[in-house]
Amino acid sequence: MADVNVSPAQRAADPPAPPQARSIEGAPAAPLVDIIELLFFAYRNFVSDPDEILARYGFGRAHHRVLHFVHRHPGMRVTDLLDILRITKQSLGRVLRELVDQGFIDSRAGSSDRRQRLLYLTPKGEALARDFIALQSARIERALAECAGPDGRMADAKANARRFLVSMIDAEDRGPIEKLIARAESAADPARAALLRPPARPRGAG
Amino acid sequence: MADVNVSPAQRAADPPAPPQARSIEGAPAAPLVDIIELLFFAYRNFVSDPDEILARYGFGRAHHRVLHFVHRHPGMRVTDLLDILRITKQSLGRVLRELVDQGFIDSRAGSSDRRQRLLYLTPKGEALARDFIALQSARIERALAECAGPDGRMADAKANARRFLVSMIDAEDRGPIEKLIARAESAADPARAALLRPPARPRGAG
DNA sequence: ACATTTACGTCAGCCATGTTGACTTTTTTC
Protein backbone atom coordinates (compact mmCIF):
# COMPACT_ATOMS: atom_id res chain seq x y z
CA MET A 1 0.00 0.00 0.00
CA ALA A 2 1.64 3.15 -1.19
CA ASP A 3 0.10 5.25 1.46
CA VAL A 4 -3.12 4.91 3.30
CA ASN A 5 -2.59 8.09 5.15
CA VAL A 6 -4.92 10.97 5.29
CA SER A 7 -2.96 14.15 5.44
CA PRO A 8 -3.69 15.97 8.65
CA ALA A 9 -2.74 19.19 6.92
CA GLN A 10 -5.39 21.74 7.77
CA ARG A 11 -7.51 19.32 9.70
CA ALA A 12 -7.57 21.70 12.64
CA ALA A 13 -8.03 24.83 10.57
CA ASP A 14 -10.76 24.38 7.96
CA PRO A 15 -13.30 21.86 9.00
CA PRO A 16 -16.75 22.22 10.40
CA ALA A 17 -16.05 18.61 11.30
CA PRO A 18 -19.46 16.95 11.37
CA PRO A 19 -19.75 15.23 14.72
CA GLN A 20 -18.67 11.60 14.56
CA ALA A 21 -21.63 9.40 13.80
CA ARG A 22 -22.92 8.61 17.24
CA SER A 23 -25.48 6.04 18.22
CA ILE A 24 -28.62 7.28 16.61
CA GLU A 25 -31.89 5.57 17.33
CA GLY A 26 -30.19 3.29 19.78
CA ALA A 27 -28.00 1.64 17.13
CA PRO A 28 -24.45 0.99 18.28
CA ALA A 29 -23.27 2.05 14.83
CA ALA A 30 -19.65 3.07 15.29
CA PRO A 31 -17.78 0.20 16.95
CA LEU A 32 -17.91 -2.16 14.00
CA VAL A 33 -16.62 0.19 11.36
CA ASP A 34 -13.15 -1.17 11.94
CA ILE A 35 -14.30 -4.63 10.91
CA ILE A 36 -16.00 -3.19 7.84
CA GLU A 37 -12.79 -1.56 6.73
CA LEU A 38 -10.55 -4.46 7.62
CA LEU A 39 -12.75 -6.70 5.51
CA PHE A 40 -12.32 -4.32 2.62
CA PHE A 41 -8.55 -4.17 2.87
CA ALA A 42 -8.08 -7.84 3.68
CA TYR A 43 -10.26 -9.01 0.83
CA ARG A 44 -8.55 -6.70 -1.60
CA ASN A 45 -5.18 -8.19 -0.77
CA PHE A 46 -6.63 -11.66 -0.80
CA VAL A 47 -8.10 -11.50 -4.30
CA SER A 48 -5.13 -9.72 -5.78
CA ASP A 49 -2.74 -12.53 -4.89
CA PRO A 50 -3.42 -14.32 -8.18
CA ASP A 51 -3.33 -11.19 -10.31
CA GLU A 52 0.22 -11.47 -11.51
CA ILE A 53 -0.24 -15.05 -12.64
CA LEU A 54 -3.55 -14.26 -14.28
CA ALA A 55 -1.99 -11.40 -16.20
CA ARG A 56 0.54 -13.80 -17.73
CA TYR A 57 -2.29 -15.58 -19.51
CA GLY A 58 -4.33 -12.48 -20.23
CA PHE A 59 -6.96 -13.62 -17.75
CA GLY A 60 -8.90 -11.75 -15.13
CA ARG A 61 -10.55 -12.61 -11.86
CA ALA A 62 -13.58 -14.01 -13.59
CA HIS A 63 -11.35 -16.67 -15.11
CA HIS A 64 -9.91 -17.42 -11.71
CA ARG A 65 -13.34 -18.04 -10.23
CA VAL A 66 -14.38 -20.35 -13.02
CA LEU A 67 -11.15 -22.27 -12.86
CA HIS A 68 -11.44 -22.60 -9.11
CA PHE A 69 -14.92 -24.02 -9.00
CA VAL A 70 -14.41 -26.39 -11.90
CA HIS A 71 -11.29 -27.59 -10.13
CA ARG A 72 -13.28 -28.25 -7.03
CA HIS A 73 -16.23 -29.85 -8.77
CA PRO A 74 -14.93 -31.70 -11.78
CA GLY A 75 -17.74 -32.74 -14.07
CA MET A 76 -20.03 -29.93 -12.95
CA ARG A 77 -22.60 -28.58 -15.35
CA VAL A 78 -22.67 -25.05 -16.74
CA THR A 79 -25.87 -24.41 -14.81
CA ASP A 80 -24.17 -25.39 -11.56
CA LEU A 81 -21.50 -22.84 -12.21
CA LEU A 82 -24.10 -20.19 -12.93
CA ASP A 83 -25.79 -20.95 -9.61
CA ILE A 84 -22.55 -20.65 -7.71
CA LEU A 85 -21.21 -17.54 -9.40
CA ARG A 86 -24.56 -15.83 -9.76
CA ILE A 87 -23.78 -14.25 -13.06
CA THR A 88 -25.58 -14.52 -16.35
CA LYS A 89 -25.09 -17.24 -18.90
CA GLN A 90 -23.70 -14.65 -21.30
CA SER A 91 -21.09 -13.37 -18.86
CA LEU A 92 -19.98 -16.85 -18.02
CA GLY A 93 -20.08 -17.80 -21.69
CA ARG A 94 -17.32 -15.43 -22.70
CA VAL A 95 -14.96 -16.41 -19.94
CA LEU A 96 -15.67 -20.08 -20.37
CA ARG A 97 -15.07 -19.92 -24.10
CA GLU A 98 -11.66 -18.37 -23.56
CA LEU A 99 -10.72 -20.99 -21.01
CA VAL A 100 -11.81 -23.79 -23.33
CA ASP A 101 -10.15 -22.25 -26.38
CA GLN A 102 -6.88 -21.85 -24.57
CA GLY A 103 -6.95 -25.39 -23.30
CA PHE A 104 -7.56 -24.90 -19.59
CA ILE A 105 -11.02 -26.40 -19.53
CA ASP A 106 -12.46 -29.37 -21.25
CA SER A 107 -16.19 -29.41 -21.90
CA ARG A 108 -17.81 -32.75 -22.72
CA ALA A 109 -21.38 -33.72 -23.33
CA GLY A 110 -22.95 -35.65 -20.48
CA SER A 111 -23.59 -39.29 -21.14
CA SER A 112 -26.86 -39.71 -19.28
CA ASP A 113 -28.14 -36.30 -20.41
CA ARG A 114 -26.51 -35.22 -23.61
CA ARG A 115 -27.80 -31.66 -23.43
CA GLN A 116 -25.41 -31.01 -20.61
CA ARG A 117 -21.84 -29.85 -20.97
CA LEU A 118 -19.79 -31.24 -18.15
CA LEU A 119 -16.76 -29.21 -17.25
CA TYR A 120 -13.33 -30.60 -16.44
CA LEU A 121 -9.93 -29.03 -16.08
CA THR A 122 -7.18 -30.12 -18.41
CA PRO A 123 -3.82 -30.89 -16.77
CA LYS A 124 -2.82 -27.34 -17.67
CA GLY A 125 -5.96 -26.03 -15.98
CA GLU A 126 -5.36 -28.20 -12.94
CA ALA A 127 -1.87 -26.84 -12.54
CA LEU A 128 -3.07 -23.27 -12.72
CA ALA A 129 -5.94 -23.81 -10.30
CA ARG A 130 -3.55 -25.39 -7.84
CA ASP A 131 -1.21 -22.43 -8.12
CA PHE A 132 -3.99 -20.09 -7.13
CA ILE A 133 -5.02 -22.23 -4.20
CA ALA A 134 -1.43 -22.47 -3.04
CA LEU A 135 -1.05 -18.70 -3.17
CA GLN A 136 -4.20 -17.89 -1.27
CA SER A 137 -3.75 -20.74 1.17
CA ALA A 138 -0.31 -19.44 2.02
CA ARG A 139 -1.78 -16.08 2.99
CA ILE A 140 -4.46 -17.70 5.10
CA GLU A 141 -2.03 -20.05 6.75
CA ARG A 142 0.29 -17.21 7.72
CA ALA A 143 -2.67 -15.30 9.10
CA LEU A 144 -3.93 -18.23 11.15
CA ALA A 145 -0.46 -18.91 12.48
CA GLU A 146 -0.27 -15.34 13.67
CA CYS A 147 -3.65 -15.57 15.30
CA ALA A 148 -2.64 -18.73 17.06
CA GLY A 149 0.60 -17.27 18.34
CA PRO A 150 3.90 -19.12 18.85
CA ASP A 151 2.45 -21.68 21.26
CA GLY A 152 -0.38 -21.78 18.83
CA ARG A 153 -3.36 -23.90 18.33
CA MET A 154 -3.75 -23.31 14.62
CA ALA A 155 -6.81 -25.50 14.57
CA ASP A 156 -8.58 -23.20 17.00
CA ALA A 157 -7.65 -20.14 15.03
CA LYS A 158 -8.99 -21.75 11.92
CA ALA A 159 -12.20 -22.81 13.62
CA ASN A 160 -12.73 -19.25 14.83
CA ALA A 161 -12.14 -17.77 11.41
CA ARG A 162 -14.37 -20.33 9.81
CA ARG A 163 -17.19 -19.77 12.24
CA PHE A 164 -17.01 -16.04 11.70
CA LEU A 165 -17.07 -16.33 7.93
CA VAL A 166 -19.95 -18.78 7.93
CA SER A 167 -21.91 -16.46 10.20
CA MET A 168 -21.31 -13.60 7.81
CA ILE A 169 -23.14 -15.47 5.08
CA ASP A 170 -26.89 -15.02 4.58
CA ALA A 171 -28.60 -17.56 6.78
CA GLU A 172 -30.47 -19.23 3.95
CA ASP A 173 -27.29 -19.72 1.95
CA ARG A 174 -25.23 -21.31 4.67
CA GLY A 175 -26.56 -24.81 4.36
CA PRO A 176 -26.08 -25.06 0.62
CA ILE A 177 -22.65 -23.47 0.80
CA GLU A 178 -21.41 -25.69 3.57
CA LYS A 179 -22.68 -28.71 1.68
CA LEU A 180 -21.04 -27.43 -1.45
CA ILE A 181 -17.72 -27.15 0.32
CA ALA A 182 -18.06 -30.51 1.99
CA ARG A 183 -19.06 -32.25 -1.20
CA ALA A 184 -16.16 -30.80 -3.12
CA GLU A 185 -13.74 -32.00 -0.51
CA SER A 186 -14.95 -35.53 -0.94
CA ALA A 187 -15.16 -35.29 -4.70
CA ALA A 188 -12.86 -38.25 -5.08
CA ASP A 189 -15.53 -40.31 -3.37
CA PRO A 190 -18.43 -40.65 -5.82
CA ALA A 191 -20.47 -42.48 -3.20
CA ARG A 192 -20.95 -39.30 -1.20
CA ALA A 193 -21.80 -37.20 -4.19
CA ALA A 194 -25.59 -37.34 -3.96
CA LEU A 195 -26.57 -34.81 -1.33
CA LEU A 196 -28.58 -31.99 -2.81
CA ARG A 197 -30.77 -31.04 -5.68
CA PRO A 198 -32.96 -34.11 -5.98
CA PRO A 199 -30.74 -36.40 -8.06
CA ALA A 200 -32.23 -35.18 -11.35
CA ARG A 201 -34.00 -38.51 -11.48
CA PRO A 202 -32.15 -40.02 -14.40
CA ARG A 203 -35.26 -41.47 -15.95
CA GLY A 204 -35.30 -40.83 -19.66
CA ALA A 205 -31.97 -41.99 -20.89
CA GLY A 206 -30.77 -43.49 -17.68
CA MET B 1 -28.71 -18.09 -2.89
CA ALA B 2 -30.82 -19.63 -5.55
CA ASP B 3 -28.88 -22.81 -5.54
CA VAL B 4 -25.27 -23.49 -4.87
CA ASN B 5 -25.67 -27.10 -5.67
CA VAL B 6 -23.66 -29.02 -8.11
CA SER B 7 -25.80 -31.65 -9.66
CA PRO B 8 -24.44 -35.04 -8.85
CA ALA B 9 -26.08 -36.31 -12.01
CA GLN B 10 -23.56 -38.43 -13.82
CA ARG B 11 -20.79 -37.77 -11.37
CA ALA B 12 -20.24 -41.46 -10.97
CA ALA B 13 -20.66 -42.29 -14.62
CA ASP B 14 -18.66 -39.99 -16.89
CA PRO B 15 -15.64 -38.63 -15.19
CA PRO B 16 -12.00 -39.42 -15.49
CA ALA B 17 -12.09 -37.44 -12.26
CA PRO B 18 -8.62 -35.98 -11.90
CA PRO B 19 -7.40 -37.04 -8.48
CA GLN B 20 -8.18 -34.46 -5.81
CA ALA B 21 -5.31 -32.03 -5.43
CA ARG B 22 -3.15 -33.72 -2.87
CA SER B 23 -0.19 -32.30 -1.04
CA ILE B 24 2.34 -31.83 -3.75
CA GLU B 25 5.83 -30.78 -2.85
CA GLY B 26 5.04 -30.97 0.81
CA ALA B 27 2.48 -28.14 0.73
CA PRO B 28 -0.59 -28.79 2.86
CA ALA B 29 -2.67 -27.28 0.04
CA ALA B 30 -6.14 -28.69 0.48
CA PRO B 31 -7.32 -27.93 4.04
CA LEU B 32 -7.67 -24.18 3.61
CA VAL B 33 -9.80 -24.22 0.51
CA ASP B 34 -12.87 -23.98 2.70
CA ILE B 35 -11.66 -20.66 4.06
CA ILE B 36 -10.92 -19.43 0.53
CA GLU B 37 -14.47 -20.19 -0.54
CA LEU B 38 -16.11 -18.91 2.62
CA LEU B 39 -14.29 -15.63 2.14
CA PHE B 40 -15.66 -15.43 -1.37
CA PHE B 41 -19.24 -16.09 -0.36
CA ALA B 42 -19.14 -14.02 2.81
CA TYR B 43 -17.62 -11.01 1.12
CA ARG B 44 -20.09 -11.20 -1.71
CA ASN B 45 -22.99 -11.03 0.71
CA PHE B 46 -21.26 -8.34 2.69
CA VAL B 47 -20.72 -5.94 -0.19
CA SER B 48 -24.13 -6.53 -1.68
CA ASP B 49 -25.93 -5.33 1.43
CA PRO B 50 -25.92 -1.72 0.21
CA ASP B 51 -26.84 -2.56 -3.37
CA GLU B 52 -30.55 -1.90 -3.11
CA ILE B 53 -30.02 1.52 -1.56
CA LEU B 54 -27.31 2.39 -4.06
CA ALA B 55 -29.59 1.47 -6.94
CA ARG B 56 -32.17 4.01 -5.72
CA TYR B 57 -29.70 6.79 -6.42
CA GLY B 58 -28.24 5.26 -9.55
CA PHE B 59 -24.98 4.66 -7.73
CA GLY B 60 -22.64 1.71 -7.69
CA ARG B 61 -20.15 0.26 -5.27
CA ALA B 62 -17.51 2.77 -6.25
CA HIS B 63 -19.78 5.50 -4.91
CA HIS B 64 -20.24 3.58 -1.70
CA ARG B 65 -16.51 3.36 -1.11
CA VAL B 66 -15.97 7.06 -1.71
CA LEU B 67 -18.87 8.00 0.53
CA HIS B 68 -17.61 5.72 3.24
CA PHE B 69 -14.07 7.03 3.43
CA VAL B 70 -15.07 10.66 3.18
CA HIS B 71 -17.52 10.01 5.98
CA ARG B 72 -14.74 8.58 8.08
CA HIS B 73 -12.19 11.24 7.24
CA PRO B 74 -14.00 14.51 6.76
CA GLY B 75 -11.79 17.09 5.17
CA MET B 76 -9.59 14.54 3.47
CA ARG B 77 -7.84 15.44 0.25
CA VAL B 78 -8.48 13.85 -3.12
CA THR B 79 -4.97 12.39 -3.03
CA ASP B 80 -5.67 10.72 0.29
CA LEU B 81 -8.67 9.03 -1.22
CA LEU B 82 -6.60 7.87 -4.17
CA ASP B 83 -4.07 6.33 -1.80
CA ILE B 84 -6.74 4.49 0.10
CA LEU B 85 -8.76 3.25 -2.84
CA ARG B 86 -5.77 2.61 -5.08
CA ILE B 87 -7.50 3.63 -8.24
CA THR B 88 -6.58 6.29 -10.76
CA LYS B 89 -7.45 9.94 -10.55
CA GLN B 90 -9.64 9.53 -13.62
CA SER B 91 -11.63 6.65 -12.15
CA LEU B 92 -12.17 8.51 -8.92
CA GLY B 93 -12.94 11.68 -10.82
CA ARG B 94 -16.06 10.29 -12.40
CA VAL B 95 -17.70 9.00 -9.24
CA LEU B 96 -16.62 12.00 -7.25
CA ARG B 97 -18.14 14.37 -9.78
CA GLU B 98 -21.46 12.53 -9.62
CA LEU B 99 -21.44 12.61 -5.84
CA VAL B 100 -20.69 16.32 -5.80
CA ASP B 101 -23.20 17.13 -8.55
CA GLN B 102 -25.95 15.26 -6.77
CA GLY B 103 -25.22 16.96 -3.48
CA PHE B 104 -23.74 14.13 -1.42
CA ILE B 105 -20.25 15.52 -1.21
CA ASP B 106 -19.01 19.03 -0.73
CA SER B 107 -15.57 19.86 -2.08
CA ARG B 108 -13.89 23.00 -0.77
CA ALA B 109 -10.50 24.50 -1.45
CA GLY B 110 -8.07 24.11 1.43
CA SER B 111 -7.26 27.31 3.29
CA SER B 112 -3.58 26.69 4.00
CA ASP B 113 -3.01 25.10 0.60
CA ARG B 114 -5.52 26.32 -1.90
CA ARG B 115 -4.62 23.74 -4.53
CA GLN B 116 -6.23 21.09 -2.43
CA ARG B 117 -9.85 20.10 -2.57
CA LEU B 118 -10.97 18.99 0.86
CA LEU B 119 -13.88 16.61 0.85
CA TYR B 120 -16.84 16.72 3.20
CA LEU B 121 -20.17 14.97 3.22
CA THR B 122 -23.29 17.05 3.04
CA PRO B 123 -26.05 16.16 5.53
CA LYS B 124 -27.58 14.11 2.73
CA GLY B 125 -24.28 12.32 2.22
CA GLU B 126 -23.87 11.77 5.96
CA ALA B 127 -27.28 10.15 6.17
CA LEU B 128 -26.51 7.81 3.29
CA ALA B 129 -23.09 6.86 4.63
CA ARG B 130 -24.63 6.07 7.98
CA ASP B 131 -27.24 3.89 6.34
CA PHE B 132 -24.53 1.80 4.74
CA ILE B 133 -22.60 1.46 7.95
CA ALA B 134 -25.75 0.48 9.81
CA LEU B 135 -26.52 -2.21 7.24
CA GLN B 136 -23.10 -3.76 7.22
CA SER B 137 -22.65 -3.40 10.95
CA ALA B 138 -25.87 -5.27 11.49
CA ARG B 139 -24.56 -8.22 9.52
CA ILE B 140 -21.28 -8.21 11.40
CA GLU B 141 -23.00 -7.87 14.74
CA ARG B 142 -25.26 -10.82 14.05
CA ALA B 143 -22.25 -12.84 12.96
CA LEU B 144 -20.25 -11.99 16.06
CA ALA B 145 -23.20 -12.73 18.30
CA GLU B 146 -23.45 -16.16 16.73
CA CYS B 147 -19.76 -16.76 17.17
CA ALA B 148 -19.97 -15.75 20.79
CA GLY B 149 -22.94 -17.98 21.51
CA PRO B 150 -25.81 -17.28 23.92
CA ASP B 151 -23.58 -16.90 26.98
CA GLY B 152 -21.39 -15.00 24.65
CA ARG B 153 -18.44 -12.76 25.02
CA MET B 154 -19.06 -10.66 21.95
CA ALA B 155 -15.89 -8.73 22.63
CA ASP B 156 -13.82 -11.89 22.32
CA ALA B 157 -15.52 -12.87 19.11
CA LYS B 158 -14.83 -9.44 17.73
CA ALA B 159 -11.21 -9.50 18.83
CA ASN B 160 -10.75 -12.86 17.10
CA ALA B 161 -12.31 -11.67 13.89
CA ARG B 162 -10.30 -8.51 13.98
CA ARG B 163 -7.05 -10.27 14.58
CA PHE B 164 -7.73 -12.64 11.70
CA LEU B 165 -8.57 -9.85 9.30
CA VAL B 166 -5.54 -7.78 10.25
CA SER B 167 -3.33 -10.81 9.75
CA MET B 168 -4.79 -11.33 6.29
CA ILE B 169 -3.50 -7.93 5.23
CA ASP B 170 -0.07 -7.54 3.65
CA ALA B 171 2.38 -7.02 6.48
CA GLU B 172 3.67 -3.71 5.20
CA ASP B 173 0.16 -2.29 4.94
CA ARG B 174 -1.00 -3.20 8.42
CA GLY B 175 0.54 -0.31 10.27
CA PRO B 176 -0.80 2.37 7.97
CA ILE B 177 -4.23 0.74 7.85
CA GLU B 178 -4.52 0.35 11.58
CA LYS B 179 -3.47 3.95 12.03
CA LEU B 180 -5.96 4.99 9.41
CA ILE B 181 -8.74 3.26 11.27
CA ALA B 182 -7.66 4.58 14.62
CA ARG B 183 -7.29 8.11 13.37
CA ALA B 184 -10.72 8.10 11.80
CA GLU B 185 -12.25 6.97 15.02
CA SER B 186 -10.81 9.94 16.83
CA ALA B 187 -11.56 12.36 14.04
CA ALA B 188 -13.42 14.64 16.40
CA ASP B 189 -10.15 15.11 18.22
CA PRO B 190 -7.90 17.27 16.03
CA ALA B 191 -5.06 16.98 18.49
CA ARG B 192 -4.51 13.35 17.57
CA ALA B 193 -4.69 13.98 13.87
CA ALA B 194 -0.98 14.33 13.15
CA LEU B 195 0.37 10.81 12.98
CA LEU B 196 1.62 10.02 9.52
CA ARG B 197 2.88 11.57 6.33
CA PRO B 198 5.18 14.32 7.67
CA PRO B 199 2.76 17.18 8.42
CA ALA B 200 3.15 18.76 4.97
CA ARG B 201 5.07 21.56 6.64
CA PRO B 202 2.63 24.42 6.08
CA ARG B 203 5.25 26.89 5.09
CA GLY B 204 4.26 28.94 2.07
CA ALA B 205 0.88 30.45 2.75
CA GLY B 206 0.71 29.46 6.36
C1' DA C 1 12.04 36.09 -10.04
C1' DC C 2 11.60 32.11 -12.22
C1' DA C 3 11.56 27.12 -12.80
C1' DT C 4 9.72 23.17 -10.99
C1' DT C 5 6.65 20.42 -8.67
C1' DT C 6 2.25 19.34 -6.68
C1' DA C 7 -2.82 18.90 -6.54
C1' DC C 8 -6.49 18.62 -9.18
C1' DG C 9 -9.37 18.28 -13.20
C1' DT C 10 -10.52 16.71 -17.82
C1' DC C 11 -10.72 14.71 -22.63
C1' DA C 12 -10.38 10.51 -25.28
C1' DG C 13 -10.17 5.82 -25.80
C1' DC C 14 -9.65 1.00 -24.28
C1' DC C 15 -10.65 -3.26 -21.50
C1' DA C 16 -12.97 -6.51 -18.29
C1' DT C 17 -16.99 -7.97 -16.65
C1' DG C 18 -21.38 -7.43 -15.52
C1' DT C 19 -26.43 -6.68 -17.42
C1' DT C 20 -31.16 -7.42 -20.74
C1' DG C 21 -33.54 -9.37 -24.34
C1' DA C 22 -34.20 -12.29 -28.16
C1' DC C 23 -33.49 -16.46 -30.59
C1' DT C 24 -31.61 -21.30 -31.93
C1' DT C 25 -30.47 -26.12 -31.32
C1' DT C 26 -30.50 -30.33 -29.06
C1' DT C 27 -32.40 -33.35 -25.97
C1' DT C 28 -35.31 -34.80 -22.33
C1' DT C 29 -39.61 -34.95 -20.06
C1' DC C 30 -44.60 -35.16 -19.84
Add this chain to the structure above:
DNA sequence: GAAAAAAGTCAACATGGCTGACGTAAATGT
Protein backbone atom coordinates in the same frame (compact mmCIF):
# COMPACT_ATOMS: atom_id res chain seq x y z
C1' DG D 1 -45.86 -34.81 -30.18
C1' DA D 2 -45.78 -30.67 -27.20
C1' DA D 3 -43.39 -28.51 -23.65
C1' DA D 4 -39.48 -27.70 -20.93
C1' DA D 5 -34.63 -27.72 -19.98
C1' DA D 6 -29.52 -27.15 -21.04
C1' DA D 7 -26.60 -24.75 -23.55
C1' DG D 8 -24.96 -21.47 -26.92
C1' DT D 9 -25.11 -17.01 -29.46
C1' DC D 10 -25.93 -12.15 -31.17
C1' DA D 11 -26.54 -7.40 -30.06
C1' DA D 12 -26.54 -3.56 -27.15
C1' DC D 13 -25.42 -1.34 -23.02
C1' DA D 14 -23.50 0.02 -18.04
C1' DT D 15 -19.96 0.20 -14.64
C1' DG D 16 -15.66 0.89 -13.18
C1' DG D 17 -11.20 -0.06 -13.89
C1' DC D 18 -6.99 1.53 -17.05
C1' DT D 19 -3.43 4.59 -20.02
C1' DG D 20 -1.88 8.79 -22.10
C1' DA D 21 -2.01 13.54 -22.85
C1' DC D 22 -3.00 18.17 -21.37
C1' DG D 23 -4.27 22.35 -18.66
C1' DT D 24 -4.35 25.31 -14.64
C1' DA D 25 -3.54 27.07 -10.16
C1' DA D 26 -0.80 27.25 -6.33
C1' DA D 27 3.16 26.06 -3.62
C1' DT D 28 8.13 25.14 -3.43
C1' DG D 29 13.00 25.47 -4.41
C1' DT D 30 17.07 28.04 -6.07
